Amino acid sequence: MSLQDPDFVAAFSQLMRRGGRWRNYEPVELISQWSNLVSRCVAGFPGDVEDYFNDLTARSDLENAMQAQELSRFPQMAQLREVVLESDVRFREIIAPDVFPKFPLSQWWNRGVVRYAGRRLVEELREDYGVRIELMVRGSD
Template sequence: MTQGDRFRDEFSRLVAASGRWRDTGPEALLGRWSTFVDQCEQGYRGDAEDYFNDLTSRNSLERALAAEELQKYPQLGHLRAEVEALDERFRALLLPDVFPRIPEETWWARGVVRAGRKRLVDDLRREYGVEVAEVG
């Protein structure tokens, strides 16, 4: 078994143990975060429940990036760099501090996208009293 295989296995075990039942591998989880960021850049089409559910991929990535048992793997540094590049794109889309009771360390959940499609806009207004712009 290669070091890359050990990293993937350990990463998947850690993420699965946190309750995530799919996308437990580093590539799959990174892909989910990337897809979510892409969707938000285009105007997220789902409702608020979908949005917050999709956002959990970033929570899982953070757990893995901070896990002591994964720090020994050089693959974690590569993953961190890719996550940071996606984070930079996502931060540019956010209204920060919309949910101030959420810890600052989880900035991705503390804010919400500035704009989205009608379903998200309507849900955020109705469920949370948050106004965001509607796009196409």
């Protein structure tokens, strides 16, 4: 059983494209995008608010895949859930929950926000949303 099984990749990719995703629509790519975002957030997300919210769509799309009836027949979904959960655990440790309560409770990754980040995200969250998070100070930041 592999996340790169051609039948699984085709069904997963088709679902993602129908949902509007035009890149990173294969399972391994989308999992990698989510995992990379979490790693960057743990290190102090260096991008701006648009980058941050755009990158969160990877988790939303993974959730859609995990809930999709048409993918439930694939045994690869258990492996996908396991890998996503590993990143979820790391992400939950570094977010302040319920900062954006208009999202459904089931979308905890969208409701919360990282507790610290690089200068651009810190400033834009404060200016655009009135949300205050800590500045992650790095060498020359």
